[in-house]
Amino acid sequence: MSRPSSHDKTAPEDPWGWLKDVAAIVTPLWAFLGAVATPLLEIGLGAFIAAVVAIVILTVLVVVVQRGVRLGRIGRAVVWLGTTLRAFFRGVWSLIVSPVKWIAKGVRKRADPLTAGAAGFAAGVLAVVLVLAGTSAVRLGLGWVTSSPCGQPLELRALTSAENVVGLREAGRRYARESADLRGCPRVRLSVTPQPPLATMARAANRDWNDPVSWNGKDYRALIALHPDIWLASSAATADYLERAFANLGQVRFDRMSPVATSALVVAFTPTLERRRGTQSLPTSLPGLRKWLKSVKAPLARPRADLSEIGLIASSGLYGSDTSQDIADEIAYTPPDLPLSDAAGLLCDVRDRFDTEKESLAMIVPEHLVYAVNKRQVLGACGPGHQGPNLSWSPLTELPALSYPFVRLKWANQWNERREQAAIDFHDWLAQDKLSEYGYRDPAGVFHRNEPMPLGKALPSRKADSGASAKDGPGDPIAGLIDRLGKAHPETSLLLLVDESGSMDNPITGGTALQTASSGAKTLLRRLRDSPDTVKLATFSSPGGAGQTVVTGMDQVNRRLGTLAVHGSDAPLGDVLALAAPQLEDAPNPVIVMLTDGGSQSGDLGKTVAALAKVQGLRIRLLLTGEQECGAPHIKRLLAAVGELIRCARIGSDPATPYQDQVSEVDKELTKLWRESP
Structure with a gap:
């Protein structure tokens, strides 16, 4: 018997051998997909799907190469490409897949090749699942292993109206998280601050973004705010208005982009007013609504148009061509005892009183803020609301909708490609509808969340835009409206009298009486109009009466308020008023605001009355910042002697409602002063 030759000896063929190689190569590909799944999904679903498709194609390519499938010319090309890449795959296998192969070898001893291949594929899929389930941990781990500590993110500075601050700020935080790198390090940080009044911004733009009130030739200039990179306007018309102002500012380029959201201006009703309505259909026209509100003795409020961009936009729909009723309308739209500097502050005040007062009030506010109230969200001036009745809201045909143009402000020497x-x-x-959770609609006016909206899922086409644009006709309608509303409120000459006596250092809720006085005075300054209004400051204590140092100008007064210090003792309030009043003789629309803890003496009231009588049109506000009430005996004597010229109010913080601080209280007093303007 002849001995068989070696080449006649054949080993048993492994029919699943190709699957082992496929599993060894494909497993790391799917594991890699798992590692990058989270950042791909943050870029977008399309990026993730594209990666999946690419790896599926590579998987098919590997199978084709291993099986030697012939598909004509295309097949030969694929086989050639696969063969060419075989060295690459082997390199990856030797450098990365060796541990996987070692584990797979152990598995194959106990299972057939098909099971081993399936286990490899399952390992890749499991990697995807683990990454998606443990996003933060995996990203943090990868970053810690592969990268250096987080660097400083790029800060984008944004301005917007007070009504948008919370929504934009929260969206910015979310964007910073979603756009972070694999380590979780944010690439961008968004800082959002409320904007000054539009008229202030326009005048500042013509003066290199400096505060028009502080402008003093070449001696002093103060910015009205940090140079913003982004301005989220509330309408196309207001964007047009500011763009015209920026056209004269050479150091910045005004670059408007498409809107990022919409919101309707609506009339919101307190629960008490809603109950009074019953089943009656609400009028959707302004005359009908005002008639109905008059019949139920309920006011219609909107934010002050000189302070609020929202109030200004609302006024464009509320005011007709007849200007003879402007003063009466302003009085009607600014009811007393309400903070009206912005719609968020107004709704904060109203929300706090849902359970304590039966108040009937209608308010012109953005739809997204009513949504925020009913969802108990943060509004800005106040935190999340307590559980209580919801506001209802209704459309008004005269009110334009709000679109939100996204404006880039490119400042010289500050802007770069990054x-x-x-x-x-x-x-x-x-x-991409990222503001919907804060009640905004998408740029087309559609609300995509699965929640009922009184105005429906989609705004009518006429409401999906912001109304008239300044470019649609001659002139600038916003500039004209600002001028018109300014004429409805005469210029104010304000004299601030601040008590610096030793008792002002007594602690009260939230600080001292002097700190409350300083904060309240600064609030008054922020609420004054920049150009027509003037302000002076005098401090008082005993000895010294009304003080000899008088500071004039808003910025100078603001700086002096930051350096107040107690000295001396209480000065008689009446004597202080008598000494201060002559400073306002011949001044237009004179107003004295005295901020004090109340002191202990009223003074020579006969001299006080005589001195005050010499100032035509004078009005006086006595704002108490300490523990005393307006009913204290010496204060009651002063009020009785001076009569209707003077009013008293407290502006101390109420611990039961923390956000109801001196800001809202001062706003209420200032609103009363505006209503009383001659």
């Missing part, structure tokens, strides 16, 4: 791309990326992200 900042440019960051602003564009944030705009593109924000425009």
